[in-house]
Amino acid sequence: MHWAISRRAQQLTSSAIREILKVTERPEVISFAGGLPSPATFPVAAMEQAVARVFADNPQGAMQYAATEGYLPLREFVARRHNVDVERVLITTGSQQALDLLAKVLIDPGSPVLVETPSYLGALQAFSLFEPEFVSVPGDDKSLLPEALTPELTANARFLYALPNFQNPTGRRMPLERRQALVARAKELGVLLVEDDPYGELSYTGDQLPSLLSMNPDGVIYMGSFSKVLAPGLRLGYVIAPPELHFKLCQAKQASDLHTPSFTQRLAYETIRDGLLDTHIPTIRQLYGSQCQAMLDSLQRHMPAGVTWNRPEGGMFIWMELPEGLDSMAILEQAVKRNVAYVPGAPFYASNPRRNTLRLAFVTVAPDRIEQGVAILGELFREAIAAHAPGAKAA
Amino acid sequence: MHWAISRRAQQLTSSAIREILKVTERPEVISFAGGLPSPATFPVAAMEQAVARVFADNPQGAMQYAATEGYLPLREFVARRHNVDVERVLITTGSQQALDLLAKVLIDPGSPVLVETPSYLGALQAFSLFEPEFVSVPGDDKSLLPEALTPELTANARFLYALPNFQNPTGRRMPLERRQALVARAKELGVLLVEDDPYGELSYTGDQLPSLLSMNPDGVIYMGSFSKVLAPGLRLGYVIAPPELHFKLCQAKQASDLHTPSFTQRLAYETIRDGLLDTHIPTIRQLYGSQCQAMLDSLQRHMPAGVTWNRPEGGMFIWMELPEGLDSMAILEQAVKRNVAYVPGAPFYASNPRRNTLRLAFVTVAPDRIEQGVAILGELFREAIAAHAPGAKAA
Numbered sequence A, B: 001m002h003w004a005i006s007r008r009a010q011q012l013t014s015s016a017i018r019e020i021l022k023v024t025e026r027p028e029v030i031s032f033a034g035g036l037p038s039p040a041t042f043p044v045a046a047m048e049q050a051v052a053r054v055f056a057d058n059p060q061g062a063m064q065y066a067a068t069e070g071y072l073p074l075r076e077f078v079a080r081r082h083n084v085d086v087e088r089v090l091i092t093t094g095s096q097q098a099l100d101l102l103a104k105v106l107i108d109p110g111s112p113v114l115v116e117t118p119s120y121l122g123a124l125q126a127f128s129l130f131e132p133e134f135v136s137v138p139g140d141d142k143s144l145l146p147e148a149l150t151p152e153l154t155a156n157a158r159f160l161y162a163l164p165n166f167q168n169p170t171g172r173r174m175p176l177e178r179r180q181a182l183v184a185r186a187k188e189l190g191v192l193l194v195e196d197d198p199y200g201e202l203s204y205t206g207d208q209l210p211s212l213l214s215m216n217p218d219g220v221i222y223m224g225s226f227s228k229v230l231a232p233g234l235r236l237g238y239v240i241a242p243p244e245l246h247f248k249l250c251q252a253k254q255a256s257d258l259h260t261p262s263f264t265q266r267l268a269y270e271t272i273r274d275g276l277l278d279t280h281i282p283t284i285r286q287l288y289g290s291q292c293q294a295m296l297d298s299l300q301r302h303m304p305a306g307v308t309w310n311r312p313e314g315g316m317f318i319w320m321e322l323p324e325g326l327d328s329m330a331i332l333e334q335a336v337k338r339n340v341a342y343v344p345g346a347p348f349y350a351s352n353p354r355r356n357t358l359r360l361a362f363v364t365v366a367p368d369r370i371e372q373g374v375a376i377l378g379e380l381f382r383e384a385i386a387a388h389a390p391g392a393k394a395a
Helices: A016-025 A044-057 A059-063 A072-082 A094-106 A121-128 A176-189 A243-257 A262-272 A276-302 A328-337 A367-388 B016-025 B044-057 B059-063 B072-082 B094-106 B121-128 B176-189 B243-257 B262-272 B276-302 B328-337 B367-388
Strands: A089-093 A112-116 A133-137 A160-162 A193-196 A220-225 A236-240 A317-321 A357-361 B089-093 B112-116 B133-137 B160-162 B193-196 B220-225 B236-240 B317-321 B357-361
Touching (some): A016 A328, A044 A262, A044 B059, A059 A262, A059 B044, A072 A089, A089 A094, A094 A121, A094 A193, A094 A220, A094 A236, A094 A243, A112 A121, A121 B243, A243 B094, A243 B121, A262 A276, A262 B262, A276 A367, A328 A357, B016 B328, B044 B059, B044 B262, B072 B089, B072 B220, B072 B236, B072 B262, B094 B236, B112 B121, B176 B193, B262 B276, B276 B317, B328 B357, B328 B367
Parallel strands (some): A112 A133, A160 A193, A193 A220, B112 B133, B112 B160, B160 B193
Antiparallel strands (some): A317 A357, B317 B357
């Protein structure tokens, strides 16, 4: 039996990184590779009470087919939180699904899609299935550069996909002035903005910058998630879109999975309805802030000269640069042999990957293991730098 | 702000039927339009106990990101039930998602896709987004006709999509000899079969016919669902596929929603692990069988000459034919005014819709309301037949 695979599916190739990282599930491996939130932050007791309420209130309702748009009280909760009309809110099966729906509704083969340099790998993958032509927008250690958006660069772009808060993979946050400049420039050029914001509430100090959505609700599609503030295993996200696009996204969702599970939507709503997030999110911020500090301290102690990294103000990731010419992918193989893992930076670039970059996740590893793992990475990078130095081969 | 909608999304049009049927949510409407299972069949008490076990065992695990393939014990359960290798099983967010993933992996724009006449509307919608060229396979009141599969008809077809058991919308079941002939013919012609089987266990007498999968595991993709035997609000389905296709489906799923919620998968597994389905499914069969009989009895009493319908051996639907020339869509507007609803048959045809057909769902309506609703439909059809008769206009 032979079958023809679609052109879009043919380009889904097995990832070399994924193969290497499979071994990181072994308990002896100190993994800075995961993108998982800390299970210590899941409000299990509150959820257990919430489930009891779902069963007490209307279990049949929670188990029946339901509206594609999502559970109305949960949509209203989201609408209040973002100060938008509830008619713009669609609940999705994780925010990954929002990426898939956006691609379905907005991308034709060959359509230009603007992305940050680097950008979120899961988004590049979701969009890729619909065969856009990615256009990388230049950036620096703070964010993309709004002034880089020219009529030439943005011509016919279906949208610009941006993660302004504690971006995956870099952890960087876009400053206020740049947000204002980006929104103004996008409006001027007629570019639809897609704002992906799973980490927005995870600022360590609690200070939050205004969303792009709040600056231009009719020109921004906003994607939110309960994965980082509640629990990812529920697969609950949402997308806020102008009415015409909301309607198209609902139609696409209906064809994709009819609706997000009624049960998990009610479970989430019952968990957060009485203000849990207001007390719960600060505990996540505190934990992640101290985890980040632990890694920054370890990096300071162990990294050789020539290696640089940023100091995130929130979120789950640190972005590192090795000296030009080093390949973090090649070094990963050595690291895994020594039971430490990270994610090489190259796959996060839609074009011209910078192979000397890498992403470090720190929220699920205990500080003593962070210290241990970073010490090993420091040694490896030191060796790699020495081996790469001029004349090293002769030594 | 203007935006370009993708070509595939432009063809997502608002359904006239959906607009008419919106009113059927009013409690005074007797709706034979829904495709919902009866909430009386949801094993709520067992699920409540199952949730307690999930929280007692490993709540963090149930709340964390998880493998794209699905929760291993649930996959193993499915594999045992269908006598296949667990490596072929992928858990999906309802079987609607399986349709989306199949389309992603197998359909290019313009690819021929073979479908039954008529076929499941949700599948036509999911596939349509990927712009296949539908080819309708002729059938009769039993099923599609295997002998209709010629090299000409099936040339370059990506797959043949079939619902052998109690098909939505017709309720028909493919006889054993036709299954054998279909599998043999598909093998000979190199046509991949997609077997969609949400209703397979809902035979009223409990007799089951062998699946196409069991006849040729390497030439059939099988789609199953927990929506009709457990509860649709969990959005749990699965797809069993030959290894190479399984792998592609997993990649497509990762881009679509990463994985199906861990929590609902564990909830389902804990509900069914100790054999609940063996005692539970017979209660659904019994209920649906007696509901079907109630509707058949009412139809017998109230339908005028010229109206015909089938006698399903299982599932949730009866298929009806009005005399040639009548339009069930036009009559639906009258019916809704009199507080009765059904689904016109035309949208279930990929081509050449037969406008004198309609689908009646009977599992959620109490027998006295079935009687009442069918009596009204009988009157309406009688009037329509009279109005349509030669010379009627002059009368």
